[in-house]
Amino acid sequence: MGYHRITLTVNGVMELVDVPSNMTLLQMLREKLGLTGTKNGCASGECGACTVMLNGEPVNSCMVLAVECDGADVVTVEGLAKNGQLDPLQEAIIETGGVQCGFCTPGILISSRALLNRKPKPTEFEIREAISGNLCRCTGYNRIVEAVKKVAGTE
Amino acid sequence: MQNPHPGLPEIEYIKPASLEEASKFLAAHAGEARPFLGGTDTFVRLRDGVWKDKYLVDVKGLDGTAQVSFDPEKGLTIGAGVAMNRVEAMPEVREHYPLLAEAIRTVASYQLRNRATVVGNICNASPAGDTIGACMLYGGVLKVFGADGVREEPLDTFFKGPGKTNLKPGDIALSLTLPLPPKGHVGRYIKVARNKLGDLAIVGVSVLAYPDARVASGYRFLIALASVAPVPLRVPAAEKVLAEKTIDEATIAEAAQIAMDSCSPIDDVRGSAQYRKLMVRNMTRRALTEVWQKLTQAA
Numbered sequence: 001m002g003y004h005r006i007t008l009t010v011n012g013v014m015e016l017v018d019v020p021s022n023m024t025l026l027q028m029l030r031e032k033l034g035l036t037g038t039k040n041g042c043a044s045g046e047c048g049a050c051t052v053m054l055n056g057e058p059v060n061s062c063m064v065l066a067v068e069c070d071g072a073d074v075v076t077v078e079g080l081a082k083n084g085q086l087d088p089l090q091e092a093i094i095e096t097g098g099v100q101c102g103f104c105t106p107g108i109l110i111s112s113r114a115l116l117n118r119k120p121k122p123t124e125f126e127i128r129e130a131i132s133g134n135l136c137r138c139t140g141y142n143r144i145v146e147a148v149k150k151v152a153g154t155e
Numbered sequence: 156m157q158n159p160h161p162g163l164p165e166i167e168y169i170k171p172a173s174l175e176e177a178s179k180f181l182a183a184h185a186g187e188a189r190p191f192l193g194g195t196d197t198f199v200r201l202r203d204g205v206w207k208d209k210y211l212v213d214v215k216g217l218d219g220t221a222q223v224s225f226d227p228e229k230g231l232t233i234g235a236g237v238a239m240n241r242v243e244a245m246p247e248v249r250e251h252y253p254l255l256a257e258a259i260r261t262v263a264s265y266q267l268r269n270r271a272t273v274v275g276n277i278c279n280a281s282p283a284g285d286t287i288g289a290c291m292l293y294g295g296v297l298k299v300f301g302a303d304g305v306r307e308e309p310l311d312t313f314f315k316g317p318g319k320t321n322l323k324p325g326d327i328a329l330s331l332t333l334p335l336p337p338k339g340h341v342g343r344y345i346k347v348a349r350n351k352l353g354d355l356a357i358v359g360v361s362v363l364a365y366p367d368a369r370v371a372s373g374y375r376f377l378i379a380l381a382s383v384a385p386v387p388l389r390v391p392a393a394e395k396v397l398a399e400k401t402i403d404e405a406t407i408a409e410a411a412q413i414a415m416d417s418c419s420p421i422d423d424v425r426g427s428a429q430y431r432k433l434m435v436r437n438m439t440r441r442a443l444t445e446v447w448q449k450l451t452q453a454a
Contacts, residue, residue, distance in 0.1 A: 001165045021168035043161070044199045051266050057240070058266040063195055067168050068213065111266060132352035133264020
């Protein structure tokens, strides 16, 4: 099976990676770059645990080939904090108790951050819709929604 | 222990530089090479071992497949590689093709729709494809590049069975064109699934209707059903009743019954055939009623 040399930006850092044809973006992030914040849940585009931003838009990284990301800009949960300061969304989800086991949290943070980037003051329905592709079996979602509202200033 | 979430099987990724090159490769490797767009169906099937292809041919970004444009005279042209969210977010799509925007919003999740494409949804030819009904009712025509040049494939005659279409090895779908919709049209897509957001349709009903002085009832209704036959199903017999008889509760009920009698669903993990049949009748009646109310409010 062929390998491909790709360059891409991950959390603001330029990376040069050799990836096999069948490697997903998820596998590359975790296994080649050691960014294990992004989780492997269902590996079929349903649970959202692997959600990252690809060129500013959230995608399921298990459904993207690494080789397709040549030249792309990727942001993972590790890239949300800036200069040692957590993203306000991260602060809010800690405050509201929107994290329990934590497995879905990286994906939830990326989906919610992407929502707030495209719509700074979303309605509750829009928040729920935006995270509908991120399965959480602990929180019942209410505290997560509360955290997003807190950042949007729409509590 | 067997890994419950395996990666993709060994497969070669091919990125051709031109349509000709892509088409020749696909034709030369019939049965073992597959064009792919968003990959949201393809990857799942490869992982599950349902498809055993050796080559994935990335056809995104070839000659115009990355563009979507609206022309006030010719209508909407959606390039094959354009993700669903980009189509749904276009003001022209929301204004002129609201049924398509509504159908797109029911597909899986927001992040999946950043990869999934409308043209891929069509070429995948799942009877449950959410956007296919809207595209059929808007009179969609696919532009296909093949060994004999570029040809057009109207969606009404495109589907041959689950996953089966008129596409042959070496064919590459380039774009989908939806002509300008009829004036004053109203659409509705109703979908029932195991949960409210994100699941595949157990039944999907698309209805498009518009005033038409040439038919006795004064209105033309178009109906497409998802997930209840081997192919996305139009219901011409019900459409005929709605064109010929005065539109009222009884006519709508008659059309809904015809829709139920026309479909041939299967039992599967999402629902039984009998449940699907009954839901076709109920949801068709509901969609027709809602559309009819909107049409009469507008008139």
